[in-house]
Amino acid sequence: MSETTESTATERYLERNRRFIPGGLFSMNRRTDPMIVFERAQGAYMWDVEGRRYLDYHAAFAPYFLGHADPDVDGAVISALQRQASLFGAGTTPWEGELAELLVQSVPTLDVVQVTNTGSEATAYAIRLARAVTGRDGILLMQGGYNGWEDDVAFNLMDPADTLKPRDDGPGLSLRPITNGIPEAIRRNVYVVQFNDLDAVETVLKTGRIAALMLEPVLQNIGVVKPLPGYLEGLRRLCDTYGTLLVFDEVKTGFRNGLGGYQAICGIRPDLSTFGKAVANGYPLGVIGGRAEYMRYFDHPDAKEKVLIAGTYNGHPVPVFAAIATLKKLRDRHDEIYGHVDDLGRMMEEGLRAIFAKADYPFTIVRQSSAFVVYFMDHAPVDWLDLIRSNDMERDKRYRAALIERGIFHFPTPSKQGSISFAHSRDDVATTLDVTERLLGGVL
Ligand SMILES: Cc1ncc(COP(=O)(O)O)c(C=O)c1O
Structure with a gap:
């Protein structure tokens, strides 16, 4: 220093x-x-x-x-406070629908959305949803990807080369948790492969255990590591073949790379997507969205099928007004x-x-x-x-x-x-x- x-x-x-x-x-x-x-x-x-x-x-x-x-975003937050847009914790608000509509209009693959406070909550819900939809427990992640702090994804980020070995109880790489305290039961359901390696993905998906393949479409937590030509198309094909949901974690790439996310640039349709960060220009907001047929599990008519999404602060007016102002600015200009x-x-x-x-x-x-x-x-x-x-x-x-x-x-x-x-x-x-x-x- x-x-x-x-x-x-x-x-x-x-x-x-x-x-x-x-x-x-x-x-x-x-x-x-x-x-x-x-x-x-x-x-x-x-x-x-x-x-x-x-x-x-x-x-x-x-x-x-x-x-x-940003004056427009902060101005919207100040206006929320001035008009006494509080957190009501019951029913809904006019601005929940406004934000949801803007998100769906901005990202072409989002049929419907739900909103959380952070990116980690959004990825956690995506995993829960994928498990409910597929009836499987396994999750496939990328070495060098970061998808949040929760137990299911807190593995294999920036590990030394000599630790990157094949795992001994199945396909993929040996697990390197980025935190202590992850139960053994979770580890049994997490698989990790190197980015840009389609064969490795197929070997894991073939087990028939994988509910979701979750990845940043460009690895932006280790700089900017881009998908090779055909890689994301290959993932889409493999997920379709093996009945796995393809989840693009666009918490970092979304809105920054383009209003429609990196998915609008690469033209691949994920089943579910998660967003955060730039969506509310610094205010805490996460988004999970995608195909209506999967998202409907959050409101499934059969109580046994229903996937819980709940949070005291979900839809809090401060980040929601910030996100509305951000998205309008990104759209209008x-x-x-x-x-x-x-x-x-x-x-x-x-x-x-x-x-x-x-x-x-x-x-x-x-x-x-x-x-x-x-x-x-x-x-x-x-x-x-x-x-x-x-x-x-x-x-x-x-x-x-x-x-x-x-x-x-x-x-x-x-x-x-x-x-x-x-x-x-x-x-x-x-x-x-x-x-x-x-x-x-x-x-x-
Ligand atoms: C790609 C990606 N997903 C998820 C997260 C988690 O988001 P949050 O820190 O808002 O929980 C991050 C945070 O860096 C991220 O970069």
Whole structure:
């Protein structure tokens, strides 16, 4: 940590936090080295308690697609409070239907939707629904994918290469839980394969045990790892063959890659989809939606078939008004917003490529619209194993640390995705490129 950030205010806050919170912060995946105490954000910028400004490419793990404190979104939230749109906990509200209609209009494969508070709740419901629909318990996930913190999906994220071995009690990879406390019964029902490997998927689906294949259609929790041509089509075919529900977890790709999600870009129809993050531009909201024939289990006429969806805070007016305002803005200013972030993404990609071309080590820039990453390897990774074997993690760490020291915030864990927002400008990207260029020959 540099001397400036290690000043009294930062230390004071960190010390108090450590006294009252195990680990000193809420949500452990936010722990960074150095630990920064943030207190304000506006547009493309964040400020810490020392008054230091950071140009933000983290976007709080991607929700801030319109930028921090977007005036239309925050204005809608303020209007909700002013009109006393409370949480009633009984019946429904005019804004539940309004949000549901906007979601269905935005994403072509959603016949109907339900709304939760977080992405993890949405993926948990997708799994419960798939199990009810198919009468099976098994779940198939991708190594390097992240689908939430709940027991069924908290496996195999960024594991060391030498731990990625075939599992000994069935097909797929050996399980690497990302948390302690997962019951053995859950482990027996979870399978993991490498992304982009259709044969591995087929071997698992052939067991006839798999209710849902859940995946991010682009792995955006390990940078930007894209599906190879034909891969998603292959998954659709295999799921149809073996009676498994195909679930696209678009919590990170949705609304950021396009209003219709990545599924509208790749043209594959999943059975169910989950969304979160950018849908409410930073306010807590998750979505599960898809084919009416499956979603109807949430209201099945036969009580024994019914799948419970319930939550004291589901449909809370604050995130719901935020989501309505976000979706209307993305719809009404569609070409301007997606055009702008794509232009900036291209400028970033081309600029970084030109800069690193002068270096004497391998690099690859991968981008999907506003999401981008610099890998220090000579090709775009096809899966986590490829990435962990080839990416120069130490250089990647130095790159991120040096940018943070210079006021440009990328999450300081190697291979994490950068996120451009509508609030970023060409000047912001130019500054980023300028700062990056000056790292070459020094820390890089
Ligand atoms: C693809 C994906 N799915 C699900 C989640 C879980 O969402 P939440 O953190 O809102 O529970 C995340 C969070 O990073 C995610 O990236």
